[in-house]
């Protein structure tokens with residue numbers, strides 16, 4: 178199939194407003210989605226599912242969440258780890274206190290709790306911006322982690338201080354807990370990120386997304402048009418934290434199996450921020466690309482020396498990893514703030530005109 | 536939002552003063568704008584023209600005086616509430632949403648006409664979709680009117696200055712305002728662009744009966760399109776009247792020539 182737009186004239190605003198206006202894109206995305214549900218659980222090794230694909234999907238959801246807040250609404254946050262922790266601990270408390278509550282409902286409710294907490298910590302955003310807001314969200318991060326460390330109730334008084342995912346089923350299949358297969362956990366993570374990725378896309382291309390971007394680009398002009406800054410920013414904090422909260426619950430329930438607060442420390446906040454910057458600020462697709470990149474680079478670095486017959490210490494790997502991330506972040510911030518998503522778009526535009534570049 | 540019965544003026548500014556620290560930017564300024572009128576505000580740099588538009592649109596609140604719109608007091612409203620009353624504006628130094636396309640910029644201008652339902656919007660379903668398409672159709676009419684079809688999908692930040700001003704007018708028009716405030720809509724434009732802009736302003740006034748208050752430095756433009764002129768100098772209204780009279784008024788000539796005045 179050739180990538181062409183010729184003959185595809187958009188005759189109605191409905192088709193021009195569609196998510197994927199080009200037929201080929203629509204077909205490819207649908208096929209890719211179906212394949213994503215079917216192929217990896219059947220073919221991928223335990224290692225690929227557990228070490229690559231599941232964390233990729235979980236982080237993609239968190240990155241979408243942060244991208245709504247930072248990329249679209251322009252509110253820089255370093256509290257992602259904290260909001261993910263709220264989701265994780267809420268999911269743990271809910272699923273242990275109400276063992277019969279459906280696990281999907283547990284995830285969604287955990288997201289709502291995180292949304293509430295995010296809303297609360299978003300209130301300062303009316304008065305402070307940029308660097309100062311980032312510091313305020315950093316304070317939220319440290320406060321939340323401190324709280325979960327301090328109050329034993331959150332871990333059901335477990336002396337180890339860890340929370341553990343219980344066995345829970347969806348449609349008779351175990352999807353969480355030590356006995357759930359990696360295939361089942363993968364499908365669960367994929368379903369969530371597919372649905373909420375679509376929801377995010379719908380939000381950002383509509384009324385709310387435009388209000389967010391307007392506040393980001395020129396808050397004074399946004400206000401004069403009738404956009405209420407506080408309400409709009411708080412919605413961004415709430416919805417963003419919902420995504421991060423669900424991702425936090427998934428991190429424990431679908432990926433790690435059990436965790437302490439260390440899993441949600443400030444490094445986690447930075448990691449998700451890196452994904453958003455490298456993938457592309459203000460792009461849902463970019464959130465996936467960024468998550469994939471950040472998950473895959475360390476795996477590549479672990480394996481590459483082996484393929485080349487080199488011997489590389491773990492510490493050196495870690496250093497190279499940080500150097501790559503750091504270099505790329507500087508590159509993308511300065512040269513291409515729209516990240517990998519923009520590079521992908523440029524490639525597509527070239528492809529559409531190929532082989533006649535003009 | 537319907538106005539009064541049309542007898543009283545649409546906008547009344549009564550003895551408004553605005554102070555920035557020790558600086559009196561506006562001093563007991565009064566003026567009235569009738570329905571369907573085009574009023575020009577002129578005056579030397581720093582006279583307080585932008586400040587006057589800023590109080591009308593709710594960015595600053597006067598420490599004395601009142602502002603009435605469509606017969607109702609609205610002195611202390613916030614900018615986003617002012618938008619809801621049917622007042623839209625453009626800025627002296629274009630304030631477009633640079634990262635958004637021209638289409639999205641103008642669509643954003645329709646936000647006060649939109650009803651929000653987060654759940655339906657998240658699903659892009661039913662009323663949410665049809666509302667979006669209705670607004671799109673309306674915005675396309677503005678795009679046609681302003682002859683900017685070719686740049687619909689261009690990010691606003693990449694446009695040349697003259698076009699940005701035009702898009703900003705489009706964004707203001709999207710709200711279907713009763714009163715349109717334009718702060719130097721032709722600044723930095725070449726002759727041809729100015730002519731286009733004059734034509735748009737006159738057409739908007741003609742076709743939609745939109746009342747317009749504009750600040751402008753180019754006197755020939757002011758003479759051509761305005762029904763009435765208000766002259767500000769050092770925060771005071773020094774005179775007002777039809778363009779032909781104001782042009783020959785000695786106080787206006789003095790103000791522009793910088794004749795020192797007793798204060």
Ligand SMILES: Nc1ncnc2c1ncn2[C@@H]1O[C@H](COP(=O)(O)OP(=O)(O)OP(=O)(O)O)[C@@H](O)[C@H]1O
Pocket residue numbers: 555558560578579580581582583584585586587627
């Ligand atoms: N936010 C503010 N804080 C302090 N001073 C201000 C502020 N806004 C305006 N001023 C001052 O108020 C006076 C009037 O400014 P304003 O911008 O209204 O003038 P203007 O008539 O629009 O001038 P120009 O033709 O240069 O646009 C100026 O002396 C300006 O420096």
Ligand SMILES: [Mg+2]
Pocket residue numbers: 584585586627
């Ligand atoms: Mg001015």
